[in-house]
Amino acid sequence: MRFSDAFEARFTEMLTHYPTKRSVLVPTLLFAQDEVGYVSEDVIAELATRLELTTLDVRNVMSYYSMLVTKPRGKYNVQVCTNIACTLKGGDELLSHCAKRLGIGHKGTTADGQFSLEEVECIGACSWAPAIQVNYDFHENLDVPKMDAVLDGYAKK
Amino acid sequence: MGTRGFGFGMADANITVDGKKITAPAGSLLIDACKNAGIEIPSFCYYPNLSLQGACRMCVVRVDAPKMPKLQTACTTTISDGMVVTTDSEEVKQSRKAVVEILLGNHPLDCPVCDAGGQCELQDMTFTYGASESRYVEPKNHKQEQQWSPVVFFDSPRCILCYRCVRVCNEAMDVAALGVENRGVSSLIVPNGGDHLDCEECGMCIDICPVGALTSGSYRYKTRPWEMNHVSTICTHCGDGCKTTLGVRSSEAGMEILRGDNRDKSGINDDFLCIKGRYAFDFANREDRLRQPLVRKNGVLTAVTWEEAVTAVGDKFAEVKQSGGVFGVIGSPRSTNEEAYLLQKFARSTLGTNNIDHQRTADFPAFVSALAGKPEMAGSMRDAYMVPAILLLGGDATDEHPLLAYQVRNNVRLHSAKLYVVNSQEIKLKRQAAEFAQIPAGTESGVAAFLAGDDSAVAAIATAITSADAWRALRETLRSAQNLLIAFSSDLQGDGIANIAKFAGSVSGAKVICLADYANSRGVADMGLYPDLLPGYASAAKAGLDLAGMSAAAQQGKLGALLVVGANPVYDLGFAADSLNNTFVVVQDMFLTETAAIADVVLPSASAYETSGTFTNTSGDLQLVKKAGDLHGTKPDFEIIVRIASAMGVDVSTLVPLGAGTTADMGQSRGAQSGEADRSAVYLQKQGLEARVSPFDAAALFDEIQRLVPGYDVSRMNLMAGNDVRTTTAGKAAALPASRGESLRPAHDTLFSSGSLGRYSRVLNSVAENRDSKLVEVAAD
Ligand code: SF4
Ligand code: SF4
Ligand code: SF4
Ligand code: FES
Ligand code: FES
Numbered sequence: 001m002r003f004s005d006a007f008e009a010r011f012t013e014m015l016t017h018y019p020t021k022r023s024v025l026v027p028t029l030l031f032a033q034d035e036v037g038y039v040s041e042d043v044i045a046e047l048a049t050r051l052e053l054t055t056l057d058v059r060n061v062m063s064y065y066s067m068l069v070t071k072p073r074g075k076y077n078v079q080v081c082t083n084i085a086c087t088l089k090g091g092d093e094l095l096s097h098c099a100k101r102l103g104i105g106h107k108g109t110t111a112d113g114q115f116s117l118e119e120v121e122c123i124g125a126c127s128w129a130p131a132i133q134v135n136y137d138f139h140e141n142l143d144v145p146k147m148d149a150v151l152d153g154y155a156k157k
Numbered sequence: 158m159g160t161r162g163f164g165f166g167m168a169d170a171n172i173t174v175d176g177k178k179i180t181a182p183a184g185s186l187l188i189d190a191c192k193n194a195g196i197e198i199p200s201f202c203y204y205p206n207l208s209l210q211g212a213c214r215m216c217v218v219r220v221d222a223p224k225m226p227k228l229q230t231a232c233t234t235t236i237s238d239g240m241v242v243t244t245d246s247e248e249v250k251q252s253r254k255a256v257v258e259i260l261l262g263n264h265p266l267d268c269p270v271c272d273a274g275g276q277c278e279l280q281d282m283t284f285t286y287g288a289s290e291s292r293y294v295e296p297k298n299h300k301q302e303q304q305w306s307p308v309v310f311f312d313s314p315r316c317i318l319c320y321r322c323v324r325v326c327n328e329a330m331d332v333a334a335l336g337v338e339n340r341g342v343s344s345l346i347v348p349n350g351g352d353h354l355d356c357e358e359c360g361m362c363i364d365i366c367p368v369g370a371l372t373s374g375s376y377r378y379k380t381r382p383w384e385m386n387h388v389s390t391i392c393t394h395c396g397d398g399c400k401t402t403l404g405v406r407s408s409e410a411g412m413e414i415l416r417g418d419n420r421d422k423s424g425i426n427d428d429f430l431c432i433k434g435r436y437a438f439d440f441a442n443r444e445d446r447l448r449q450p451l452v453r454k455n456g457v458l459t460a461v462t463w464e465e466a467v468t469a470v471g472d473k474f475a476e477v478k479q480s481g482g483v484f485g486v487i488g489s490p491r492s493t494n495e496e497a498y499l500l501q502k503f504a505r506s507t508l509g510t511n512n513i514d515h516q517r518t519a520d521f522p523a524f525v526s527a528l529a530g531k532p533e534m535a536g537s538m539r540d541a542y543m544v545p546a547i548l549l550l551g552g553d554a555t556d557e558h559p560l561l562a563y564q565v566r567n568n569v570r571l572h573s574a575k576l577y578v579v580n581s582q583e584i585k586l587k588r589q590a591a592e593f594a595q596i597p598a599g600t601e602s603g604v605a606a607f608l609a610g611d612d613s614a615v616a617a618i619a620t621a622i623t624s625a626d627a628w629r630a631l632r633e634t635l636r637s638a639q640n641l642l643i644a645f646s647s648d649l650q651g652d653g654i655a656n657i658a659k660f661a662g663s664v665s666g667a668k669v670i671c672l673a674d675y676a677n678s679r680g681v682a683d684m685g686l687y688p689d690l691l692p693g694y695a696s697a698a699k700a701g702l703d704l705a706g707m708s709a710a711a712q713q714g715k716l717g718a719l720l721v722v723g724a725n726p727v728y729d730l731g732f733a734a735d736s737l738n739n740t741f742v743v744v745q746d747m748f749l750t751e752t753a754a755i756a757d758v759v760l761p762s763a764s765a766y767e768t769s770g771t772f773t774n775t776s777g778d779l780q781l782v783k784k785a786g787d788l789h790g791t792k793p794d795f796e797i798i799v800r801i802a803s804a805m806g807v808d809v810s811t812l813v814p815l816g817a818g819t820t821a822d823m824g825q826s827r828g829a830q831s832g833e834a835d836r837s838a839v840y841l842q843k844q845g846l847e848a849r850v851s852p853f854d855a856a857a858l859f860d861e862i863q864r865l866v867p868g869y870d871v872s873r874m875n876l877m878a879g880n881d882v883r884t885t886t887a888g889k890a891a892a893l894p895a896s897r898g899e900s901l902r903p904a905h906d907t908l909f910s911s912g913s914l915g916r917y918s919r920v921l922n923s924v925a926e927n928r929d930s931k932l933v934e935v936a937a938d
Pocket of ligand 2: 321368370
């Protein structure tokens with residue numbers, strides 16, 4: 001299967017960082033997911049061949065990380081933290097508000113494929129709780145109206 | 158990992174465990190050092206010779222308090238001088254208790270129905286180290302049991318995540334069919350095919366599982382361990398000679414085999430068995446086993462008594478003999494040494510014929526003659542695990558010699574042996590090879606010639622992968638190897654074997670193994686199941702007919718009588734069924750084979766698992782075959798042959814030495830075989846043994862084999878104790894005619910076939926079918 005040139009360049013470079021090939025598996029899985037949207041069967045097979053692993057090996061490593069998914073999800077993956085600091089500051093309300101507004105639950109994806117929702121553990125933004133992460137971007141000190149504004153912003157993109 | 162080794166050459170470390178001073182090589186694992194000193198440290202995930210996991214925390218102990226703040230895992234701690242260890246404190250006991258309590262948290266506790274009940278490590282640990290109460294009151298998380306293959310079932314709630322199965326499959330088997338998905342409490346053992354296994358079906362994972370999470374299709378829910386008799390014997394399938402402990406139970410038919418394993422790690426094979434040794438004993442349990450003698454009456458095979466059947470054979474044989482008719486005798490490479498020896502003795506002395514043969518799968522005559530005078534050059538199955546360098550020439554050991562492949566693979570993994578593979582195919586063992594040389598198909602003998610110094614042979618064996626230069630370099634490498642072990646397939650015969658032996662003779666400490674296919678191929682060759690060779694490969698005065706000769710004689714209507722013991726010449730030895738119309742055919746077999754179906758008399762024989770005797774594996778290791786039980790209506794081939802001889806009016810003590818030597822004839826007056834009992838009595842007395850009292854006692858003939866067959870004068874004590882002992886090629890025929898010309902019929906077995914026996918094993922058939930249907934699915938996609 002074909003990846004972008006940027007991926008290939010990064011892959012080739014990464015191989016030089018480690019004594020064994022299989023060590024690049026975890027970052028590579030993430031980069032592949034960023035490109036394809038999820039870790040597809042093709043990605044698994046391709047990486048297994050490139051790194052001289054069995055597909056079982058790749059699956060085993062992959063299933064360890066909740067950030068890696070095997071099914072397509074929305075263009076914007078809304079990750080709402082409900083760990084201790086965020087919960088004290090209203091993380092649960094944010095989560096149920098998102099669920100209501102988007103009409104989906106934890107790990108769900110909207111019919112138009114724009115959004116998916118995920119309840120996550122601490123994302124390291126406790127000082128600005130409650131916090132969420134959409135793809136790689138953080139949004140902090142939220143309440144329900146601010147949350148709506150954030151979602152509106154993505155919906156318009 | 159893996160190469161922890163045995164601490165060879167390492168300095169000793171003195172440590173103190175529970176106040177006791179112990180000494181062990183520095184760098185050994187604490188758990189091993191303690192075990193050797195008699196201090197038990199409980200463990201789940203630790204397994205000798207597999208990589209370290211440190212997963213279960215059952216083995217924690219206090220090391221060097223107060224320097225080390227936490228309890229340490231004894232299975233991953235290497236010892237060093239002055240270490241002070243506590244294994245029996247309150248703190249350690251509490252910790253073990255907690256581990257067991259957590260493991261039991263979601264454990265289904267279905268011990269009363271679990272296969273592992275009664276021999277479960279979790280049960281034992283709970284009994285010894287656990288607490289009697291649990292604080293866990295939530296409902297348990299249940300999952301359905303899954304079938305992953307015809308052989309392997311998985312019951313995930315019972316799994317304690319020790320990862321032994323994953324490691325044994327990965328490391329010891331090099332199959333890597335099992336993995337771990339998810340993490341933490343949701344970790345799950347998963348098969349490589351998603352919902353099924355695509356693997357060698359060896360069952361190693363099942364037997365290594367400390368609990369009942371992995372179970373086998375053939376044993377699950379059938380019985381409890383304490384309801385069986387456990388009999389250790391030798392696998393009856395390939396030529397490698399794995400020791401297996403059969404779990405047997407009495408049944409209406411007499412006995413039923415339920416299990417095969419080698420958990421006690423006795424024998425050559427440690428805890429290894431392939432699918433055949435572990436599960437393909439099922440042929441013995443088949444409903445269609447013959448259990449009544451049959452005699453053809455008015456054209457129809459009719460059930461009769463043993464008396465009637467044996468008399469019919471004896472009378473007819475006597476008649477054929479009297480009228481000067483031609484006999485043919487076909488033995489089996491699955492017979493015990495005693496049966497084979499008796500059969501040829503019966504043929505030669507009672508029937509008076511040298512027309513005797515069997516399905517040959519390796520040129521042993523050429524092998525022993527090539528090694529004449531150099532018995533130390535014969536390699537053993539243990540060598541394959543210990544020597545520093547191995548050359549595999551031809552064949553695919555993974556399929557045809559699963560134990561040899563296992564030994565070689567783990568020798569490379571654990572002792573860093575160097576493996577050289579020469580093959581026309583990229584066989585699986587290439588993965589362990591330091592060097593792989595690819596040759597054109599059928600040029601194995603060219604390799605032998607080249608190695609032996611014939612430089613002109615290189616043209617025929619050079620390929621794009623291995624050039625002539627590469628060959629010359631490889632030959633140099635092999636020449637300078639220390640204690641090289643060479644194992645060659647049946648592709649080498651005659652001169653090829655002489656060449657490889659010549660080459661081995663030029664390498665310091667080199668040894669050779671000649672690979673044959675059946676459980677006792679080597680033994681029956683040693684016992685003289687040849688028309689031209691007597692026991693010990695001595696030339697017969699006049700060569701008889703071989704298989705082809707007998708078949709031709711039958712074709713011409715010149716074969717008066719044919720005795721077939723455990724073979725199926727009509728099916729797989731090239732006999733045309735209708736050629737035997739005018740021959741009196743007697744078949745001793747477990748099943749109504751194609752040959753039995755056209756026989757005049759069929760005598761139901763016991764399987765190797767219902768027989769006592771000895772087997773010699775392909776590398777000359779002699780082992781005890783122990784009878785696990787009786788199947789009603791059958792008799793061991795040994796007894797059947799003695800009964801036939803008796804019905805012919807022969808004094809059976811001339812065949813099987815029995816009695817205390819009262820006739821004192823000493824054999825001077827009545828031919829070569831008479832007085833055998835007396836000679837045997839003298840021998841037994843000298844050995845401090847008792848006279849044999851039954852003509853059906855195979856051990857009586859073993860006495861004779863020990864006396865008369867060169868290379869079989871082994872330590873009987875060792876043999877009887879269940880150990881493998883080395884026969885040697887010493888004293889055997891120095892020079893056989895170079896152009897003897899062997900006609901070999903190799904079985905070309907895969908992991909899921911077993912020569913002429915495999916078709917009777919349901920387990921092998923179902924695995925083979927399962928794989929075929931998957932291939933079809935893939936092809937149809
Ligand atoms: S049966 Fe053997 S090859 Fe198959 S998964 Fe178990 S250990 Fe691996
Ligand atoms: S299935 Fe058995 S061997 Fe495998 S991890 Fe679970 S308990 Fe251990
Ligand atoms: S390797 Fe050979 S002897 Fe061992 S279990 Fe398999 S078939 Fe039997
Ligand atoms: S608890 Fe939500 S970011 Fe740390
Ligand atoms: S035996 Fe040491 S951690 Fe499992």
